[in-house]
Amino acid sequence: MRATRMAATVAAAALVGAAAWWSWNATGGRGEMPAPPPVAPSAEFARDLAAVPEVQGEAAPPAESARASVAPEAPPTPKPPIEPAPAEELAAEVDVRFVDAIGNPWSGVRFAVRGSRWAPNWTPNDAAQSDANGRVTLRVGLPRIKNPWGVARREYPLEFEASRTGLATLARSATLRAGETKHFGNLVMVPGGRILGRVEDGDGKGLVGALVGVAPVELSGDLERAVRHGGEFQQGAPRTKSGASGEFVLDGAPAGKLRAWAHAEGSRYTWSEPLEVPAQGDAQDVVLVLRPLLAADRITGRVLDPDGAPLVGAYLWADEHSRGAGTGGTVPVDEAGRFELLIVHDDSTYDLRGGDVLERFGSTLRRGVLPGTLDVELRLQRLEQFGVRVRDPEGKPVAGARFFVSTNSRMEYPSTSAAPGEYSIARPTEPFTLQCVAKGFRTTRIGHPRTPIMPTTLPEPPAFFEVVLQPAKLLRGRVTAEGAPVAERACTTRATTRVPRGRPPGTDTAIGSTCPTRRDRARTWTGGSSSTATTGRASGCASPRRVGRPGRSGRSMR
Numbered sequence: 001m002r003a004t005r006m007a008a009t010v011a012a013a014a015l016v017g018a019a020a021w022w023s024w025n026a027t028g029g030r031g032e033m034p035a036p037p038p039v040a041p042s043a044e045f046a047r048d049l050a051a052v053p054e055v056q057g058e059a060a061p062p063a064e065s066a067r068a069s070v071a072p073e074a075p076p077t078p079k080p081p082i083e084p085a086p087a088e089e090l091a092a093e094v095d096v097r098f099v100d101a102i103g104n105p106w107s108g109v110r111f112a113v114r115g116s117r118w119a120p121n122w123t124p125n126d127a128a129q130s131d132a133n134g135r136v137t138l139r140v141g142l143p144r145i146k147n148p149w150g151v152a153r154r155e156y157p158l159e160f161e162a163s164r165t166g167l168a169t170l171a172r173s174a175t176l177r178a179g180e181t182k183h184f185g186n187l188v189m190v191p192g193g194r195i196l197g198r199v200e201d202g203d204g205k206g207l208v209g210a211l212v213g214v215a216p217v218e219l220s221g222d223l224e225r226a227v228r229h230g231g232e233f234q235q236g237a238p239r240t241k242s243g244a245s246g247e248f249v250l251d252g253a254p255a256g257k258l259r260a261w262a263h264a265e266g267s268r269y270t271w272s273e274p275l276e277v278p279a280q281g282d283a284q285d286v287v288l289v290l291r292p293l294l295a296a297d298r299i300t301g302r303v304l305d306p307d308g309a310p311l312v313g314a315y316l317w318a319d320e321h322s323r324g325a326g327t328g329g330t331v332p333v334d335e336a337g338r339f340e341l342l343i344v345h346d347d348s349t350y351d352l353r354g355g356d357v358l359e360r361f362g363s364t365l366r367r368g369v370l371p372g373t374l375d376v377e378l379r380l381q382r383l384e385q386f387g388v389r390v391r392d393p394e395g396k397p398v399a400g401a402r403f404f405v406s407t408n409s410r411m412e413y414p415s416t417s418a419a420p421g422e423y424s425i426a427r428p429t430e431p432f433t434l435q436c437v438a439k440g441f442r443t444t445r446i447g448h449p450r451t452p453i454m455p456t457t458l459p460e461p462p463a464f465f466e467v468v469l470q471p472a473k474l475l476r477g478r479v480t481a482e483g484a485p486v487a488e489r490a491c492t493t494r495a496t497t498r499v500p501r502g503r504p505p506g507t508d509t510a511i512g513s514t515c516p517t518r519r520d521r522a523r524t525w526t527g528g529s530s531s532t533a534t535t536g537r538a539s540g541c542a543s544p545r546r547v548g549r550p551g552r553s554g555r556s557m558r
Contacts, residue, residue: 090142092176096184098134098162105134106164106189113140114159114171114239124158142178154178161237166280168192169252171237191279195250197286199242199262206246207290210264213239214253217274227268228297228342233261234269255279262288268297299341299369301376303333303354306361308379310337313357316378322348343371354378359405359413362429383426389464390421390436397421398469404435406449422464428455434467441469 098106112127122143130136138160145153155175162170167189174182199210215233225231238252242262250260255278261271267290277283303314316331322345333339333354341350349370355363362381369376390398397420405413407430415425431454433447444467447453459465479486 090144090178091139092142092156092178093137093139093181094160094174094176094184095135095137095181096162097186098130098136098189099186101188101190103186105132106130106167107132107134109134109136109162109164109167109189111136111138111160111162113138114161116156116158118153118157119143119145140176142176162187162189163238163252164189165251166191167252168254169238171235173235191255192252193255193277193280194282195248195253195260195275195277195286196282196284197248197250197260197288198246199248199264199288199290200246201290201292206244207242207264208244208246210242210246210248210262210267210288210290211239212242212248212250212260212262212288213237214250215259215261215271217257217259219259219271222344224346225344228293229344230263230269233259233271234263253277253283260286260288262290264290267292293342295374296346296372297343298374299343299350299352299371299376300374301339301352301378302337303339304337304377304379305356306380306382310335311356311361311380314380315355315357316341317353317355319351319353320344320348321351346371352376352378354380356380359383359426362426363407381429383429385424385461386427386458387461387464388415388423388425388436388467390423390438390467390469392441392469392471398438398441401436401438401467401469404437406433406435407431427458430455436467436469438469440472440474442472444469 094111096111098109098111100106107130109130110127111130113124115124116122122145124140126138126140128136128138140158142156147153155177157173157175160172160174162172168191170187170189172184172187174184176182195212195214197212199207199212201207213234214236216236219226219231219233221231221233223231226233238250240248240250242248257274257276259271259274261269263269270288270290272286272288275283275286303311303316305311312335314333314337316333316339317328318331318341319328320326320343326348327344331339331341341352343350349368351365351367352369353363353365355361360383362383364378364380366376366378388401388403390401392398399417399420401415401421401423403413403415403423403425405425405428407428413425415423417423431452433445433449433452435443435445437443446467477491479489479491
């Protein structure tokens with residue numbers, strides 16, 4: 001009983017002391033509130049307190065045995081850093097069997113990726129050797145590459161090389177896709193020899209790093225083009241590079257008669273006279289003389305923005321005209337807007353079109369550029385705007401529309417919207433076709449390559465170009481594996497259509513579909529395919545629907 005009363009008295013005293021301390025601190029110690037009156041301890045509490053022995057100074061430390069019985073507190077274990085999930089590897093496989101002329105297997109054949117022109121900065125190091133049965137399976141790691149429009153590459157055209165001492169080196173080409181296996185079957189390898197020689201310039205000085213290969217005795221094709229661009233002769237194997245003083249050893253050349261060729265940056269291609277390569281022997285003292293490119297072999301210039309400044313993201317398209325025919329293609333443009341075009345024929349003329357990958361400016365065309373022109377300047381144009389009003393069949397405005405304008409290139413045009421269903425996009429400077437895409441609606445295409453929209457017919461502000469979109473039917477589903485939902489997988493729909501017989505000329509069949517992802521981003525396709533990311537349920541993909549209209553195309557928007 002006494003212990004209980006004593007504990008209660010101590011607790012009361014503690015509460016009073018705490019209240020006094022709080023009051024003092026809350027008032028800043030200024031004494032604005034009166035201190036509580038002192039509380040006298042009871043007689044029983046005083047008696048109990050007198051019975052407690054007095055301890056002078058600090059408390060005595062515990063005995064050594066007591067300290068040893070208490071385990072020291074362990075420091076907290078640091079948490080390991082959270083590492084990001086590794087990206088899924090892109091890879092494909094190639095299998096092949098190497099045999100001789102009568103079908104016996106070749107073991108120890110090295111099979112490797114040679115490289116690719118579309119990825120000059122990618123250095124593949126994938127290689128494997130054939131086993132006793134001549135078989136080899138090569139796993140190829142593929143790079144993640146996107147084009148300037150952000151579309152990831154899906155097909156990888158590669159060159160492969162098979163080599164073994166005493167045999168002629170083989171080269172093969174194949175297009176790989178991630179997750180697939182390419183089968184080469186049986187490849188016959190025959191005896192070969194070596195070519196020893198030197199690459200030098202016109203003054204007899206050895207050239208370092210020149211590429212050397214073999215070519216057939218009979219050179220076919222356009223040799224006027226081949227002297228600048230190379231030709232089919234350079235697609236064969238083997239290859240090597242010249243050393244410090246221009247010397248080279250080309251191993252794996254096919255036995256028999258052939259030519260050697262050489263090329264270096266800034267020079268023309270050259271090839272030797274026919275020479276004889278003995279089986280498992282050497283053809284020696286072969287000299288290949290390289291000549292520099294002439295001024296008449298090139299056209300150089302710059303692509304600039306409307307203010308005359310270099311444009312990052314510029315492109316150049318060149319159309320070559322010669323002898324009633326011609327070719328066309330893109331020409332690399334560096335970050336300073338500079339380009340260099342190797343001509344095809346001495347009498348070629350070129351139409352050069354400079355543009356902006358992001359379509360911030362209008363393209364510029366210069367016709368009839370002659371070989372040897374080294375100061376071409378293509379200054380892009382500022383784009384004017386025109387208005388587009390997008391409605392559904394009931395006349396209600398459609399929000400979130402996107403526009404794809406097709407001239408020589410096909411890409412999305414950025415747009416701005418000041419009111420629901422009303423948009424402003426750049427006015428093309430040449431005839432074009434227009435595609436309009438919106439979530440929940442079928443793709444609508446206006447114009448045709450044979451009957452395009454003329455820029456001069458576009459309405460001037462404040463008038464609008466009217467577009468009506470038809471609603472798209474939705475296809476909903478569920479992605480499962482062994483009965484369980486599967487998240488983050490792609491849903492793809494494909495369909496094949498044919499042009500019905502008897503349809504008037506100029507008409508074909510198209511498929512339009514809109515497919516929003518779970519992040520509400522729409523991806524729209526024509527040509528019968530659409531895709532979406534899913535989280536166990538695939539919803540929002542428009543079902544393929546056949547639409548026959550004059551002048552519609554079934555090409556993919558991509």
